[in-house]
Amino acid sequence: MLQIIRERWRQGFRTGKFPKAEPVLPPRFRGLPTFSGDCPPDCGKACETLCPSGACKQVDGRLVLDLGRCLFCADCPACPHGRITFGNDYRLAVRQRQDLLYSGGEYALAQPLEPERLKLFGRSLKLRQVSAGGCNGCEADCNVLGTLVFDLGRFGIQFVASPRHADGILVTGPITENMRSAVLDTYEATPAPKIVIAVGACGINGGPFSGSSEVSPGLDSLLPVNLYIPGCPPHPYTILDGLLRLLGRR
Missing domain, CATH: 3.30.70 (Alpha-Beta Plaits)
Structure with missing residues (x-):
């Protein structure tokens, strides 16, 4: 027990200071x-x-x-x-699909939810994550948000095991034909009012598989999307920033 306490003391405080302090990203990071x-x-x-x-x-x-x-x-x-x-x-998350069409200049970052929904979700947001045929890149970066460095739970945001316990769904992957019904069933099982989040190029537009008859042309072709988080995969800070902006915390 003493060794455990000593090691914990040596490691110190591991959680990042985001959003109070901007994250330090490596020079090779590819953003906007x-x-x-x-x-x-x-x-x-x-x-x-x-x-x-x-x-x-x-x-x-x-x-x-x-x-x-x-x-x-x-x-x-x-x-x-x-x-x-x-x-x-x-910082790449947006509320509208057309805002992802970028030609330089000012970028239209995501705006908060409507006041009625902010009253419900602003301090506690439960999400059911659905991997709709992804490569596990976006899924891994969503999972890592639960680690000590990011500590998603400190913002009142959690991933839950059942859509019946969720306030919305977060979808990754190109939404293959085999996963289409799973995505729709998960959405239907989530109590209203609910939000929908598309993460990664695959979830937003089919990614490298776009145009194939075996994948959806994008989540918004099936469901109303409230937040788009682009990337392949998006960095965990990109996802976290988008979620906080949606809740009016940025």
Whole structure:
């Protein structure tokens, strides 16, 4: 017992100070993208062909990146002229799907729930997480929120075992045909009023499997989505920031 106490004392306080203090992320972290310069006249919309996930479009000579589709590739192959780079801003969650269409400048971060729902969920939010055919990347980053570093429970947010005990569902994965009914049944089993959260490129738009007949074109094609958290996978701080913004805590 004394050894346990001594070791606990040696380790000290492990929980991060977020959101009072901004997290320190590694230099290689890929967050909100930045665009440099204008598209050259002879570009020919090469980005639309080169982007593996179809996230990059050129509209009237303006580069538009769909963060709901973007896989945040380390060396972005979309722009052959090197216009796209990724910054260190982890704050990516939004309330509306169209807000993920980013062309630089100000980014429309998620706004809180409506006042009526904030009264219900603002201090206590229980979520049922559904892995709808994911690779376990988004699922792992959701699970890690329960560890000492992030301590999701200190914000009154918890993942629960049954949708009947939940205030909403958090869906990861591309929603395969085999998981479609499971997602819909989980939603129906959750008592109203309820919220729906789409996490990761797969949950938002099918990810690298988009266009396949075996996956959904996105969670919002099946259910009304209240929060979109992009990434492949999104960083735990990105998920946590989105949840806190939804509850008016950021």
